[in-house]
Amino acid sequence: MSNSNNLPGNLKYTASHEWVKKETDGTITIGITQHAQELLGDMVFVENPAVGRQLKAKEECAVVESVKAAADIYAPVTGVVVGVNSELGDAPEKINADPYSAWMFKMKPDNAADVDTLMDAAAYQALVDSEAH
Amino acid sequence: MTLEQTPLNAAHRAMGAKMVDFGGWDMPLHYGSQLDEHHQVRRDAGMFDVSHMRVVDMRGEGVRDFLRYLLANNVDKLQSSGKALYSCLLRPDGGVIDDLIVYFMDEMWFRIVVNAGTADKDIAWMIEQATIRAPQLQITSRNDLAMIAVQGPNAAAKLWQALPEAQKLAEGLKPFNAVECNSMFIARTGYTGEDGFEIILPAKAAPSFWQTLHNVGVKPIGLGARDTLRLEAGMNLYGHDMDETINPLEAGLAWTVDLVSERDFIGKAALVTKPKTRKLIGLVLQDRGVLRDHQVVHSSHGDGEITSGSFSPTLNQSIALARIPSAVQIGDIVQVAIRDKMLAAKVVKYPFVRNGKGLI
Numbered sequence: 001m002s003n004s005n006n007l008p009g010n011l012k013y014t015a016s017h018e019w020v021k022k023e024t025d026g027t028i029t030i031g032i033t034q035h036a037q038e039l040l041g042d043m044v045f046v047e048n049p050a051v052g053r054q055l056k057a058k059e060e061c062a063v064v065e066s067v068k069a070a071a072d073i074y075a076p077v078t079g080v081v082v083g084v085n086s087e088l089g090d091a092p093e094k095i096n097a098d099p100y101s102a103w104m105f106k107m108k109p110d111n112a113a114d115v116d117t118l119m120d121a122a123a124y125q126a127l128v129d130s131e132a133h
Numbered sequence: 134m135t136l137e138q139t140p141l142n143a144a145h146r147a148m149g150a151k152m153v154d155f156g157g158w159d160m161p162l163h164y165g166s167q168l169d170e171h172h173q174v175r176r177d178a179g180m181f182d183v184s185h186m187r188v189v190d191m192r193g194e195g196v197r198d199f200l201r202y203l204l205a206n207n208v209d210k211l212q213s214s215g216k217a218l219y220s221c222l223l224r225p226d227g228g229v230i231d232d233l234i235v236y237f238m239d240e241m242w243f244r245i246v247v248n249a250g251t252a253d254k255d256i257a258w259m260i261e262q263a264t265i266r267a268p269q270l271q272i273t274s275r276n277d278l279a280m281i282a283v284q285g286p287n288a289a290a291k292l293w294q295a296l297p298e299a300q301k302l303a304e305g306l307k308p309f310n311a312v313e314c315n316s317m318f319i320a321r322t323g324y325t326g327e328d329g330f331e332i333i334l335p336a337k338a339a340p341s342f343w344q345t346l347h348n349v350g351v352k353p354i355g356l357g358a359r360d361t362l363r364l365e366a367g368m369n370l371y372g373h374d375m376d377e378t379i380n381p382l383e384a385g386l387a388w389t390v391d392l393v394s395e396r397d398f399i400g401k402a403a404l405v406t407k408p409k410t411r412k413l414i415g416l417v418l419q420d421r422g423v424l425r426d427h428q429v430v431h432s433s434h435g436d437g438e439i440t441s442g443s444f445s446p447t448l449n450q451s452i453a454l455a456r457i458p459s460a461v462q463i464g465d466i467v468q469v470a471i472r473d474k475m476l477a478a479k480v481v482k483y484p485f486v487r488n489g490k491g492l493i
Contacts, residue, residue: 041162041163041166041167041357042166042167042168044423044444045421045422045423045444045451047421047422063472065422065423065444067167067168067357067361067443067444067446068162068167068357070423070425089421093168096166
């Protein structure tokens with residue numbers, strides 16, 4: 001397996017392999033990591049949550065399907081969905097090409113401080129390394 | 134547990150394969166992109182390591198007689214040397230022990246190729262039956278052999294480049310025929326719905342032959358694309374579309390079962406008497422999403438189940454094989470439960486794709 005070096009240092013990460021970016025307007029942007037897209041392989045379908053949906057932290061809220069398998073995507077924190085990347089509907093392969101640009105959805109967290117409790121790049125790298133063994 | 138390795142294990146790793154545990158075998162899932170590999174086979178030529186499958190040679194007086202009783206299809210259809218037949222190996226109750234290809238070489242020698250995961254069970258069953266009916270037969274598991282499939286519209290042209298000495302012998306081969314060429318056994322068979330060959334050769338010779346094929350532009354294809362190719366081609370996968378609890382008539386394999394001739398065979402009585410309430414059909418998802426194995430299919434005639442579901446790279450939509458009540462008709466719309474939704478799928482005849490062209 002190729003490793004997941006060069007994890008963006010400005011992002012936060014979850015144990016379920018989502019990345020989270022804090023935006024300046026108080027929202028967060030969510031996608032899946034390089035490691036996750038490598039595990040899943042060629043993406044063929046993305047199902048995002050509806051805008052306006054209230055989500056609890058760790059709630060199943062989206063699905064990505066590769067040729068090989070379906071994977072659930074979880075809300076990283078509690079909050080409301082404020083946007084989705086509709087481009088992925090016709091081009092799910094963008095997640096394979098550049099997982100850190102091909103974001104899935106945006107949330108407004110109920111509590112902004114919740115985002116800071118997520119893993120940083122070093123902690124997430126350690127998790128990925130431990131899963132490889 | 135240590136995984137079993139084919140003679141091409143090092144070659145897969147050198148070519149960048151992502152290796153996975155496939156029924157106890159360390160096999161390549163893909164070498165970068167399953168989708169690219171799928172298209173490579175539909176549009177050009179690709180090669181598969183199928184050395185995990187098992188070659189069984191059956192030799193001796195009366196081998197044809199024995200196979201006439203052992204197999205659900207009728208080996209009397211095999212009259213010229215090298216001719217091949219697809220058949221199920223059945224339990225007395227009609228359940229499928231395995232599906233296989235049997236080649237007639239001469240009246241003292243038939244060659245059988247069985248699935249990897251079922252090989253030991255199959256051979257034990259064959260020996261058990263032979264002990265009763267044909268103890269003179271020699272049944273040999275050929276673990277010393279490897280198998281490489283070369284498939285795609287350009288498979289033949291590239292094979293002649295890689296193996297010039299085979300061209301004269303093999304270019305006239307019709308589908309489902311094989312010929313021996315020195316230490317190689319070349320069969321015009323496959324699991325993709327494209328033209329191509331399955332080549333059985335000594336394990337020791339496999340790495341250099343693999344490299345030679347690669348040198349003439351045949352790309353390595355992993356088990357991921359092998360599955361989407363065979364699904365598009367409407368070919369059953371043992372353990373998914375049928376197993377010991379399913380009879381071939383409910384697995385879309387009635388065409389492989391000879392109930393016409395007087396011949397008796399293991400499982401025949403059960404097939405004749407059992408009511409056939411279910412059948413295997415094709416599904417094409419009408420909405421976005423991906424059909425997967427074991428999803429429940431709802432119809433006005435009762436429920437069924439997807440036995441093989443995936444995304445079809447050629448058709449760019451999701452397709453499946455499903456076992457459903459016999460009353461459901463081609464063209465009907467059924468509902469498939471996918472997570473918390475019910476999605477519409479159309480019932481179709483399969484294959485979905487043949488020789489690079491969508492049929493749906």
